[in-house]
Amino acid sequence: MFNYTIREFGEEGKHPVPFENDKEAKVDFTYLLPQEISLKVFSFLNSAQLGRCLRVSTNWKMLANDENLWDTLLSRIAFGKKQWARYFGDVGQVPPLPREIHKVLKNPCPFWPEKKIEETHLLVLIPETLNGKPLTLATLGELVRAPKEGYAIQFKDIWELVIKEYGHQAAPKSQWVLMTKNPIERSEIDQHPLIVPLAKQYELPNVLDAAVCIFIRYISSGERIFNAESRGPYTLQRNDQPRRANSDWKFFS
Numbered sequence: 287m288f289n290y291t292i293r294e295f296g297e298e299g300k301h302p303v304p305f306e307n308d309k310e311a312k313v314d315f316t317y318l319l320p321q322e323i324s325l326k327v328f329s330f331l332n333s334a335q336l337g338r339c340l341r342v343s344t345n346w347k348m349l350a351n352d353e354n355l356w357d358t359l360l361s362r363i364a365f366g367k368k369q370w371a372r373y374f375g376d377v378g379q380v381p382p383l384p385r386e387i388h389k390v391l392k393n394p395c396p397f398w399p400e401k402k403i404e405e406t407h408l409l410v411l412i413p414e415t416l417n418g419k420p421l422t423l424a425t426l427g428e429l430v431r432a433p434k435e436g437y438a439i440q441f442k443d444i445w446e447l448v449i450k451e452y453g454h455q456a457a458p459k460s461q462w463v464l465m466t467k468n469p470i471e472r473s474e475i476d477q478h479p480l481i482v483p484l485a486k487q488y489e490l491p492n493v494l495d496a497a498v499c500i501f502i503r504y505i506s507s508g509e510r511i512f513n514a515e516s517r518g519p520y521t522l523q524r525n526d527q528p529r530r531a532n533s534d535w536k537f538f539s
Contacts, residue, residue, distance in 0.1 A: 316345050324349055333359055333404055337392050356388040363391070364409040364462075365502050370416070373433045373505060377413035380460050390464070397470050406467055408511075410499045413460045420456030423494055426501065436505040441497075452493045465491060465499045467511045 316324045328336065328349055336359070339350040349355075360383055370377045384390075391404035398406050413421055416429070430439050491499070503511050 314343070314345070316349060321349070325352055325355055328352070328355055329358060333363065333388070333391060334402070337402075353385075357383075360388065360409070363404065364411070365506065366411045366462075369502075369506065370411065370413060373436055373502075374429055375417040375434075377411065377460065378415055378418075380411055380413065381462065383409075383462060397466065403464070407464050408467055408499050408503060409462065409464050410502055411460065411462055412457050412495050412498055414457050415460075421494075421498075422454050422456050423497060424453040426494070426497060430501045430505060433505050437508050439501055439504050455494065457494060463491070463495050463499065465495070467503070469512060 315327070319327075328339065331339065336350045336355075340347045364383065366383075367377055367380045387409070391402065391407075391409075393403050395401050395403050395406040415421060416425070419425060427441050432438060500512055503509055
């Protein structure tokens with residue numbers, strides 16, 4: 287909404303009435319401007335603001351649900367092809383994001399219900415190749431030490447057995463993953479009866495997917511996730527290895 291000033295005019299040819307008598311009315315700009323201009327205005331909003339727009343009116347709901355608008359927004363939220371190119375290089379062909387992903391991101395988080403999924407999760411592309419070579423734990427470890435920009439990082443205290451067994455396993459195909467930024471409470475302990483009911487749509491990440499998401503977050507923003515400050519001296523992460531689904535995206539926790 288914006289304020290639209292309506293000035294009262296007297297008889298034809300006469301000056302308008304004095305300014306202090308001007309009337310001000312609330313006018314919905316989406317009914318005054320062309321749709322493409324209204325969408326341009328909406329494009330400056332984040333997902334939380336767009337979510338609130340859905341409740342304003344039927345016209346605002348239609349604009350806030352525009353597919354192209356969300357595609358643009360998701361390109362800012364997700365770490366995809368453009369972001370990989372910025373920090374590391376070319377990842378080749380990538381699968382499109384799911385059509386309903388913007389609705390998923392607006393849903394309450396099943397693990398932290400007071401927040402939206404977009405606030406508690408990372409949306410990251412796990413590429414099959416990077417600069418024409420398979421992406422593995424071994425190559426990832428080299429790349430994150432010297433990204434093209436951002437914050438450098440490296441593996442620390444990683445078990446040699448992990449590198450020996452999984453260090454050279456590449457992703458069988460490029461895939462989008464949605465992973466929680468922090469471990470689910472008490473999930474580092476064997477507490478399946480507490481976890482499974484909340485995580486029916488989730489699966490445990492494999493080693494490569496978890497490492498990529500954790501490193502990407504730090505390199506691009508400087509934020510440490512799954513870190514010792516919030517979880518104690520060590521964060522124990524259970525991984526599902528080597529199982530991997532054939533779909534183009536998965537929920538991970």
